[in-house]
Structures are given as structure tokens and as C-alpha cells.
Amino acid sequence: MIWEPITSEELSLEISKGEKEISPENLHFWNEIKFTPTKWTEHEFGDEGGGFWAVAKYKNFVLYYNDIEEGFNISEFEKDGEIKEYGAEQDELQYALIKLRKWVEYYDI
Numbered sequence: 308m309i310w311e312p313i314t315s316e317e318l319s320l321e322i323s324k325g326e327k328e329i330s331p332e333n334l335h336f337w338n339e340i341k342f343t344p345t346k347w348t349e350h351e352f353g354d355e356g357g358g359f360w361a362v363a364k365y366k367n368f369v370l371y372y373n374d375i376e377e378g379f380n381i382s383e384f385e386k387d388g389e390i391k392e393y394g395a396e397q398d399e400l401q402y403a404l405i406k407l408r409k410w411v412e413y414y415d416i
Contacts, residue, residue, distance in 0.1 A: 312356035313374035318344055321372065322362060325379075325400025333404050340365045347371060349382075349390035359390060363404075365411060370403055379403035381410065 313321075322344070329337055346358040352375060353359050362379075363370040369384045373394060380394030381403060398406070 310356075310375060313360065313372065315344060315360070318360050318362075318372055318374075322400060328399065328401045329404060330401070333401065333408065336408060337363065337404055340370070344372075345388075347384075347388050347390050349393055351393040353390065353393070361390070363407075365407060368407060368410065370407055381407050 326334070326337070340363040342361075342363060344360045344362050347361040347369065348354075348358045356374060359371045359373055359380075361369050361371040364384070364387075367383050367385070369382055369390060371380055371382065371390060372378070373380045373396070376395050376397050378397030379400050379402075380396045380398065382390045382392045382394055384391050396403070
């Protein structure tokens with residue numbers, strides 16, 4: 308089977324599905340940090356698909372969809388548009404968002 312990058316339309320459906328599962332408390336956080344999905348570069352595995360779709364950022368963390376693994380991931384970033392580290396999680400949106408909040412609280416960022 309040949310891998311095909313996810314389209315923006317398919318990603319929108321994935322986000323909509325995930326938003327229905329987000330708790331009210333986390334939905335407020337999500338609405339504050341989300342942005343229009345944009346392709347960000349990631350050079351370890353992302354070049355073939357033109358990068359990965361970043362969907363939200365908070366401080367120096369980006370939440371993005373890894374369409375190779377078919378799940379949401381979190382990475383630090385130093386510069387907008389560049390994912391620092393590849394993540395192979397297969398998280399649904401609500402679980403990645405919970406992880407992001409816990410990281411922020413743990414590191415007191």
C-alpha cells in the first residue's frame with residue numbers, strides 16, 4: 308500500500324470528530340490555541356508529504372497531525388513552521404490536548 312498524505316478536507320473531518328469528544332474544560336483551552344491547519348516542516352519523516360499539519364500551538368509546543376501514524380502529536384518548536392521532533396503517537400485529538408495541558412502544567416510553562 309502506498310502512503311498518501313492526508314488532505315485538508317480529511318483533516319477537517321478528523322478535527323471535527325475530535326472536537327465532539329473534548330471535555331468542556333479542554334474545549335475552552337482548544338479554542339484559545341487552535342489555528343487554521345498549516346503544513347509545518349519536519350525533516351526526519353515529514354519531507355515526503357510536504358510536512359505535517361499543525362493545528363494548534365501553545366508557548367513553545369505545537370500540536371500536529373502525523374498522517375503517517377494517523378494520530379495527533381506534540382512537539383516543541385523554536386521557529387513557527389518547523390516541528391522540532393517527530394512523534395509517532397496515534398492519539399485522538401482530545402487525548403493529545405490533555406497531554407499538552409499536562410506538559411504545560413508539569414513544566415510550569
